[in-house]
Amino acid sequence: MTVPTILIVDDDELSVRMLEAQLGEAGFAPVAAFSGAEALDIMEERQIDLVISDLVMHEMDGLELIEQIGKRHKGIPVVVVTANGSVESAVEAMRRGAYDYLEKPINPAILRITTQHALDYHHIVRENEQIKGLLGEPFTFQSIVTVNPSMKEMLRLAAKVAAVRQTTIAIYGESGSGKEVLARAIHFAGKGLPTNFVAVNCAAIPEHLLESELFGHVRGAFTGADRDREGKFSLARGGTLLLDEIGDMPLPLQAKLLRVLQERVFEKIGSNTPLPADCRVIVATNRNLAEWVSAGRFREDLYHRINVFPLTIPPLRDRKDDIPLLCEHVLDHLRQHLGKALPGISPKAMEAMLDYHWPGNVRELRNCLERAAILTDGELIRPAHLGINSAGSTDAANGGNVGDSVTYTLTVPGETLSLDTLTKRILAITLERCNGNKSKASQMLKIGRKAFYRP
Incomplete structure (x- = not known):
């Protein structure tokens, strides 16, 4: 692995030598320049991965150097060094294109972390630009930036399975971790031209409507079905269907989904005509489906069918x-x-x-x-x-407090309730009033459903 070359620019020799020592101990290859002009000459002659420059220098100051580097060597990150308390000058430098700043006296640990972060970020930016040029289109994973080894390995696996359109993919991760972002990246990374990407949140659609939402219906199939309707499987034909929050899908519908995944055909409600399920299926959930299988909340046969290629996004x-x-x-x-x-x-x-x-x-x-x-x-x-x-x-x-839309009166003589105990009681009372319907209870309290699954 090539050791990153760091160009140190300062007209104070003592400062340069101190930074050289600190960067060398951190595993980088430091190069010294004692003026802005000398720094630009060095950058013309050799590969530089990062510039660390003082702001206050004779002839060419740090701000002018940043602008020159931006014009001549676009993409090379610059970290500026400023005197303690001179944050305004650092802000101005970052406005002109500097990646970050360091305050004197420089802490060696902060120097190492800042240097590595600047190198990592701009390395990813350069990689993405190279891939854009090769593909002639936006890099599909460009919105997923990471230096984390676990994430990198997960993305490597995702890139491999993206080329196999018929394989069902299961994405696991907590709420907000980026499951749909990953699903879209897999979709657009697939071979051929991008086609329809259709997402369905299984937890957000009432149980009696979800089947129609997925498979569609014909006119007269049920009360209110006054016209034919295409379902998500039809709309996703040739593309990708994301079944988000698959763990919240009702058990009867799970059996129908299993048949679709096994036979690759489906029928609209009220019709006996089989239609091709010609799309990649990606499922996503924040649940531990293996535990839900044990608890009888999720079909074991469907679990094994969708868990062909699992990907887990770490929190x-x-x-x-x-x-x-x-x-x-x-x-x-x-x-x-x-x-x-x-x-x-x-x-x-x-x-x-x-x-x-x-x-x-x-x-x-x-x-x-x-x-x-x-x-x-x-x-x-x-x-x-x-x-x-x-x-x-x-x-x-x-901002949204538990109980904003519901008023509770709890009379507990002689008992002092902790906030945690009071919260649990409010959740239990609301769930009871909603006949065990967690979606309705969460809407009433204006909180997420996951609150009802906490111990």
Whole structure:
């Protein structure tokens, strides 16, 4: 493996030598330049993977050097070094294209982490650009950025199965981890021209309508069926059908789905005419289906039929090495979407994000950054902008309180209830009032269904 070459630019020799020593100990190959002009000459002569430059230099300062590198060597990341307390200059540098900044005195651990994150991010960007050029179309996995070994292995497997259209794929992962994003990537990575991608959330459609939603119906099949209707299997013909939250599919419908997957044909409700199920089927769930099989909530034969090629997306808390990379990826999107300057994330804010548990996974991180991006006004994102706390929830998530739409009166003489105990009682009472219907109970309380499955 090639050792990354880091170009250090500073007109102070002592600072250069200190950085050389620190980068060398961290396993990088440092190269020294004592002016901006010398740095540009070196970059013309040899391969440089990253530039670390001081901002205050004679003749050509760090800001001008950033602009010159952007013009002559597009894609090479620049990390700037600024004096303690001079955050404004670092913000200006990031506006002009710097990847990140370091404050003096430089902490060796922060130097190593910042350097590696900058290299990882821009390595992925370069790879994606190369693949775009080879394919002549957007890289299908470009929205899934990672440096995590488990994620990389999962994506490698996903890329392999993407070429086999008839294989059923099962994607496992917590809510917000990116199951539909992965499913779409697999779809568009398949051979041939992109075709229909159709997604169905099995948990969001009432049981009596889900069969019609999947298979369609003919006129007069049931009360209210005043015309023929195409189902999702028909709409996905030649493409991909994603059955999201497959674990919430009613048992009677599971038997019909099993027949479709085995025989590759289906019938509309009210019709005896078999139609081809000519689409790739991907299922996704946040459930442990093996446990649901044991509990009698999911058919064992269907479980084995859909579990042909399982892919598991690890939760964000288990791949926190991806957080800096994901942040930069999301911020880059928000810069275009919001049309405003977003210099980056302050070290303390990044520390808070790395310490946070992220129960909502990548979706929560994306929402958190969008909120922060709206609140900022050209400055670095600070902890206060994020709205996260050490208790494992975001302030935004706390906006909808349990019981907003239901009033409860609990009289428990002589008993002091903890918040956890009170919450469990509210959940139990609501579930009882809804006759055990978790979807209805979750809608009444304005919370996710998963709250009813917690011990």
